[in-house]
Amino acid sequence: MQSEILRHFSKQLHAWCHDRITQKPSPFCQVELHPDLLGTDDRQAQSVVLWVNRESCLAGALVLLPPNHEEEIFPEATATATALGLDMFYTWGRYEISAWSSEYDPPEKIWEYDISLEERSSAAFFQKALNRLIDQIEKNFFEQQSQEPLVNHLYLANLLHLTYLDLLPSFQSGLQEINADRDGQLTTREVQNLLLRTLLLPPALACDNLLSLPSSPEKLESSLVSDLERLPDDLRDGFSSRLGLTIPPGCRRRFNHYVRRIRQLAPHLPDILAQTTQLLLERWAEALGGFRGPDSDAETNYVLVNCADYDLGLPVDIEIAPAGILAARALIFDLAGPDRRTAPKRYKTPFSLSERIDGRLIYGVLDDDHPPSATELKNFKAALRFSWPNRRLKMTGKTPLWGWQLLHLCGLVGHDCRLELGLPSNWLRQPFGAAILSTLQDKIHLREIEVESSGRVLCKFQTDSDDADAIVSYSNETRRPVPSEPQWSFGRRLLA
Known part of the structure; x- marks a missing residue:
């Protein structure tokens, strides 16, 4: 009361x-x-x-x-x-x-x-x-009134956060209008990632004293694109995108105001921007399609998939994540200083990856369940002809995006490679689940499935395996063996 x-x-x-x-x-x-x-x-x-x-x-x-x-x-x-x-x-x-x-x-x-x-x-x-x-x-x-606001990482994070909330509706409608001729609309997740990437670019530029102020809001987009080219290579790659940098007309006045405010705060940014970016990721990660990375393990080299939060000391060779998360991680990495590890190769989607993966742990989450558009479907099948040469894959257009991504990643694995991937909990009960399992069986082995309280299942695969039984484990620590012969016949009853 x-x-x-x-x-x-x-x-x-x-x-x-x-x-x-x-x-x-x-x-x-x-x-x-x-x-x-x-x-x-x-x-x-x-x-x-x-x-x-x-x-x-x-x-x-x-x-x-x-x-x-x-x-x-x-x-x-x-x-x-x-x-x-x-x-x-x-x-x-x-x-x-x-x-x-x-x-x-x-x-x-x-x-x-x-x-x-x-x-x-x-x-x-x-x-x-x-x-x-x-x-x-x-x-x-x-x-x-002569005193300036107390500028700290929390204050800067809220400047970005409030700007993000203000811009998101008009940014989404503006991008949909600009990309109206595109086969398939941008998903909400894609729009949110593009907005985060766009908002992080001005402070990233200002940290290196590269942020210029355009004479009018209409010139803001071209000014940022020009400034972007002057960033260090690794950081610039983190901010690149197949859709390019686009600021819809309805957002330009508000965004121009934000850029000028960032320019005013430039002297404070080198000390607080990394912590600010980390805080933003913690708040927005789930909506952006990002998840917590693995605990630090210096003896394993990683390929991370959609991991928004992980230790900078983790030996990461390849990082795959949506545009906003990748830009944020690249910025945090760049601000870590000269003693950091070598920057990982960065890709916005698993289909951008075309190299063989040997001796690494592929770790992350695949959960984008939207069906591919006709253009995406054509591109996916072309990519799978590379990752699965001489194989005729019986996949349909109803297979969600994450299923195609899983197939492509598994097709690239080589010797002594493991995968620990969070997948939707019902995937083994879906018609396309059987097709995925049938495709994978000659190349990798499913060793364990952990039923997580989050509603996902953590599937552990490896390329070199003995004939030991697979294990299903639950969040209450119950473990149940599953006969490995035939290895893939238990797909639909595995989680019963």
């Missing part, structure tokens, strides 16, 4: 704040209720943010409504203030309205306004108290 009351009260505060800043001169131009921010998990208190310029992530004040005592929300309040580049926050409690400096631990109270018993029951008082609060907020703002 208390939380419901606070939600209603926060909405009323939001409305009153909006009326106040639109009816009277104010340094604030926008009010937002409980914005979606990174690095502020488990937020319990309702919040209202007064923005000086939201597109530049310039917040003027943060007001929180603690469910109980102010002290209980100090960690949350401090993290939220830090995410907004603020060094103070305000609380509206049961008995008083207070301002707190988050530069201290715990925060130190620097202003308060007591709420009398009579005033607590008056709606008119609440509006009067709000005016008193905004007067104090504006006073503090003008006293500190």
Whole structure:
């Protein structure tokens, strides 16, 4: 009940704040209720943010409504203030309205306004108290307006995050319109990856002092393409894409504003951009089609497939991931300094890979279940003629994308190679599952299937194997042997 009351009260505060800043001169131009921010998990208190310029992530004040005592929300309040580049926050409690400096631990109270018993029951008082609060907020703002926001990795991450959320709808509709003649529409995942790649490019350029400012938003795209060519080879390859760099017309004004803000923050970027990018990947990885990589193993060389998070010390020879994840990983790798490992070869899709894979562990997840378009199907079959020469593969157009990718990767494996791939849990029960198993049986052996709580199954294959039974293991550590003769006859009943 208390939380419901606070939600209603926060909405009323939001409305009153909006009326106040639109009816009277104010340094604030926008009010937002409980914005979606990174690095502020488990937020319990309702919040209202007064923005000086939201597109530049310039917040003027943060007001929180603690469910109980102010002290209980100090960690949350401090993290939220830090995410907004603020060094103070305000609380509206049961008995008083207070301002707190988050530069201290715990925060130190620097202003308060007591709420009398009579005033607590008056709606008119609440509006009067709000005016008193905004007067104090504006006073503090003008006293500190010469100070820049506290720029840290959390603040930068939220600048990118809010820009991403603002741009995504128009970016998606704009790309679909530009690519209307393309066989098959861009998937939501593809659009999200392209947007992340585009947003990461300006800070990547600014880190090396390569970001130029165009004379108009219409010239932004060509300016970024020109700047991209000046990046180091490994980093430039991470930002390349078969679709090229495209900023739809409806996004150019907003994106131009973002680029100019990044240019202002350029001196801070070398120290915080890697951590910022890692935080963005943690938040967006699943939507982008990325997953956690393997634990560090210096004795195994890896081919990683759709891994968004892994240790930089991992010996990775080849990295396959969607455009946004690949750009982010390339940027993190580039910022790691001269002592890092040799950069891996990077590919946006398994079908870009055309070399034989020997003595490596192919690790990752294949889960893109959209059916291929006619053009994609033609290209897939051409690629499989290379990875499976002299084989007539009986696959249909109903086989999802991940199935074609699995076949191509398995066709490239050579001597002493292992695969640990997360696949959709129902694949062995699908008609195309039997066709995939039938194709693989002469080349690799399925040694174990782990039934994961995520709804996927981790399938472990290897090229050189004895005749030991395959094992099915479950998340509760139950293990069940499956007869290996005939090796592939258990496909449909394996997970029963």
